[in-house]
Amino acid sequence: MKIGVFDSGVGGQSVANAIKRALPDHEVLLREDKAHVPYGLKQPAEILQLVIPIFQDLVDSGCAVIVVACNTVTTTLIHELRRHFSVPLVAVEPMVKPAAAMTKTGVITVCATPTTLTSARYAELKDTFARGITVLEPDCSDWAAMIEENRISRNAIEMMVQKALKQHTDVIVLACTHYHWIESDIKNVTGNKAAVLQPEGALIGQLKRVLAQLV
Numbered sequence: 001m002k003i004g005v006f007d008s009g010v011g012g013q014s015v016a017n018a019i020k021r022a023l024p025d026h027e028v029l030l031r032e033d034k035a036h037v038p039y040g041l042k043q044p045a046e047i048l049q050l051v052i053p054i055f056q057d058l059v060d061s062g063c064a065v066i067v068v069a070c071n072t073v074t075t076t077l078i079h080e081l082r083r084h085f086s087v088p089l090v091a092v093e094p095m096v097k098p099a100a101a102m103t104k105t106g107v108i109t110v111c112a113t114p115t116t117l118t119s120a121r122y123a124e125l126k127d128t129f130a131r132g133i134t135v136l137e138p139d140c141s142d143w144a145a146m147i148e149e150n151r152i153s154r155n156a157i158e159m160m161v162q163k164a165l166k167q168h169t170d171v172i173v174l175a176c177t178h179y180h181w182i183e184s185d186i187k188n189v190t191g192n193k194a195a196v197l198q199p200e201g202a203l204i205g206q207l208k209r210v211l212a213q214l215v
């Protein structure tokens with residue numbers, strides 16, 4: 001089957017690579033929006049206009065399912081997109097629930113774009129799953145661009161992680177798929193002091209369930 005994967009930029013490549021490794025018998029069609037990345041500083045209405053034609057192109061190309069490999073799109077627009085398209089949409093979203101279940105210190109850190117952090121869905125996730133837990137939200141506003149343009153500042157990453165560790169974080173959530181590319185840099189700083197969560201494993205599990213229903 002054809003699986004469409006969408007992100008504003010290189011975050012999609014990380015997710016598409018993981019899908020190809022896990023599901024080698026399927027064809028993966030990756031679409032990015034290099035002309036408009038980063039999305040994480042844009043308003044949802046603007047993002048909706050950008051993604052509709054790209055999703056439509058994936059549908060027209062015969063995709064049986066589309067993976068929304070962009071937390072910014074999921075947290076702001078997943079309901080609109082599900083109304084608009086009849087193919088199943090399998091989406092990443094900030095892993096607040098598993099992080100909250102896992103923390104022993106009661107402090108978690110969510111790294112995400114400004115648009116994700118101000119979304120109603122993200123507020124709902126915190127309200128539903130992280131009541132009584134301290135959620136640190138460091139300023140990662142230039143990270144997607146930094147990773148997209150391959151000018152990664154290991155110093156900026158280390159400063160953020162050290163600050164979070166000083167505040168007793170024991171779980172760090174990568175809630176932007178661009179940050180999957182710096183997962184090992186973050187883990188190099190955390191060592192065994194904090195777990196680092198990203199959604200590719202869970203996403204593939206969900207994708208397998210959806211594909212099984214389509215055959």
Ligand code: DGL
Nearest residue numbers: 038039040071072176177
């Ligand atoms: N990779 C996207 C996400 O998961 C957004 C990056 C951006 O375009 O700002 O949120």
